[in-house]
Amino acid sequence: MKSLTLNQLSKTYFDPYKGTQVTALEDISLSVAPGEFVSVVGPSGCGKTTLLNVIAGFLPESGGSIRVDGRPISGPGPDRGVVFQSFALFPWKTVLDNVGFGPKMRGVGREARDAIAMEYLQLAGLAHAAERYPAELSGGMQQRVGVVRALANEPDVLLMDEPFASVDAQTRLTLQEELIRIWLDRRTTVLFITHDVPEAVFLANRVVVLSKGRVMDEIAVDLQHPRKWDDLIENDRFKSLSARVLQRVRAA
Numbered sequence: 001m002k003s004l005t006l007n008q009l010s011k012t013y014f015d016p017y018k019g020t021q022v023t024a025l026e027d028i029s030l031s032v033a034p035g036e037f038v039s040v041v042g043p044s045g046c047g048k049t050t051l052l053n054v055i056a057g058f059l060p061e062s063g064g065s066i067r068v069d070g071r072p073i074s075g076p077g078p079d080r081g082v083v084f085q086s087f088a089l090f091p092w093k094t095v096l097d098n099v100g101f102g103p104k105m106r107g108v109g110r111e112a113r114d115a116i117a118m119e120y121l122q123l124a125g126l127a128h129a130a131e132r133y134p135a136e137l138s139g140g141m142q143q144r145v146g147v148v149r150a151l152a153n154e155p156d157v158l159l160m161d162e163p164f165a166s167v168d169a170q171t172r173l174t175l176q177e178e179l180i181r182i183w184l185d186r187r188t189t190v191l192f193i194t195h196d197v198p199e200a201v202f203l204a205n206r207v208v209v210l211s212k213g214r215v216m217d218e219i220a221v222d223l224q225h226p227r228k229w230d231d232l233i234e235n236d237r238f239k240s241l242s243a244r245v246l247q248r249v250r251a252a
Ligand SMILES: Nc1ncnc2c1ncn2[C@@H]1O[C@H](COP(=O)(O)OP(=O)(O)O)[C@@H](O)[C@H]1O
Pocket: 013, 014, 015, 022, 023, 024, 042, 043, 044, 045, 046, 047, 048, 049, 050, 051
């Protein structure tokens, strides 16, 4: 289990239409402890995707620093696994080969990587789909494979940007419960980005509210694990935490 530490991180874009700089992130200082699950929530345009892309190393920061397990990062690396809203699976590869792709890139041989991929597919209840192709799966299953594929790299930190936003509401609840179950098993350090307040609260140990590129608030989520929607939907603590986060997001 590894930590993620952001210190006074900032990001500005050049807006070619206005000919000016746009500040997307400003002075973000945030630590995710080893094995902690942190949600980042905020309205559209507050800088969530920018934050994820900078941490992933896909975009250079304009100032400040990012450390994984104390090491400064420069560019993308296998220490950070990324899951996006779009599935981004290889359509010509089976589920097994999609999940084994990361280990393959690290030079792991066929037998060993099939075993790794199978272990993670089993963890997500997807072993039966190992030989199928992405197009043969529902959207929810594809996204599940996307999560498992990121985990099969055994990243120090898992970065997720609205991974369940494009699946139907029913499936989303199931995926959230599964993600909790997998996280409890693996205890990967997670930074989970969403604009969905109940999702942010349901999943996280701590919710960070982002407003106009700045950290506006941090709210600890002291709910027991494992978390199930059937239990939490009527839970007073869950309701009051969600209301508090929602107020902060609306004020953002
Ligand atoms: N490539 C880009 N060039 C210029 N401005 C950008 C670019 N990407 C995002 N922005 C701006 O940065 C801000 C944050 O965007 P984004 O990180 O996508 O927010 P969110 O994911 O929270 O909706 C917005 O004002 C957006 O218009």
